[in-house]
Amino acid sequence: MLNTKTKGLLALVTVVVCVSLAFAFMVNRASAHKVAHDSETLQAFTDAFMEQVIRGDNLFHGGTEPGINLSNTGMACAMCHPFSSDIHPHEFPKFQEQMSEFATLRDMINWCIEKPNEGEIIDPDGEQMKALEAYMYWSNRGSVLDPGRH
Ligand code: HEC
Numbered sequence: 001m002l003n004t005k006t007k008g009l010l011a012l013v014t015v016v017v018c019v020s021l022a023f024a025f026m027v028n029r030a031s032a033h034k035v036a037h038d039s040e041t042l043q044a045f046t047d048a049f050m051e052q053v054i055r056g057d058n059l060f061h062g063g064t065e066p067g068i069n070l071s072n073t074g075m076a077c078a079m080c081h082p083f084s085s086d087i088h089p090h091e092f093p094k095f096q097e098q099m100s101e102f103a104t105l106r107d108m109i110n111w112c113i114e115k116p117n118e119g120e121i122i123d124p125d126g127e128q129m130k131a132l133e134a135y136m137y138w139s140n141r142g143s144v145l146d147p148g149r150h
Contacts, residue, residue: 049134056135059128060084068128071117077132080116084139091149105133 037045059065062076070077081087089105096103099111109132110121122128 049138052131052134053138054135055128056131056133056138059132060135065128068122069120070113070122071119073116073118075117077112077117084136087136087140088143088149089133089136089140090143090145090147092147094148094150105136109133109136 059070060077060081062071062078064070078084087108092105092108093103095101096108096111098115099107101107103111106124106129109129110124113119114121
């Protein structure tokens with residue numbers, strides 16, 4: 001039989017081991033996601049992002065690129081959505097009434113290309129779709145994520 005002192009000591013050792021393990025796990029998790037980037041690298045990331053925003057801005061305002069036709073009506077996205085307004089990228093995915101189905105932002109971009117614009121839908125994973133998405137999110141930065149909202 002263990003005496004009271006030994007039992008107490010065992011309990012203390014168990015607590016210390018558990019706390020240390022939990023702490024070590026937390027530190028490892030945190031460090032795995034916290035690789036610090038130097039300012040030059042951060043600038044390169046921002047430049048790469050803004051390049052896509054500018055490309056999307058151009059497409060949104062009626063610019064074209066080879067191989068795509070976003071509109072056959074002469075209307076650009078920006079004519080109905082000035083300053084990228086009323087597109088609510090932070091509310092997607094959601095059930096979309098116009099399509100009668102659950103839709104992502106990319107589905108909705110293609111809906112507007114096909115319906116109001118009477119253009120030709122673009123590859124959902126293509127470069128132009130990514131650029132349009134970048135511009136639309138950038139224009140609505142600061143909005144609180146609220147998927148499913150109407
Ligand atoms: C002729 C006007 C018109 C043009 C041009 C137009 N849209 Fe729309 N757009 C609409 C209408 C109408 C809706 C549906 C409004 C609603 O959901 O309340 C809509 C909705 C959207 C939505 C979803 C908004 C939401 O919250 O559900 C997105 C995203 C969108 N448009 C993107 C685009 C993009 C990208 C283009 C250009 C390729 C474009 N639109 C061009 C009229 C237009």
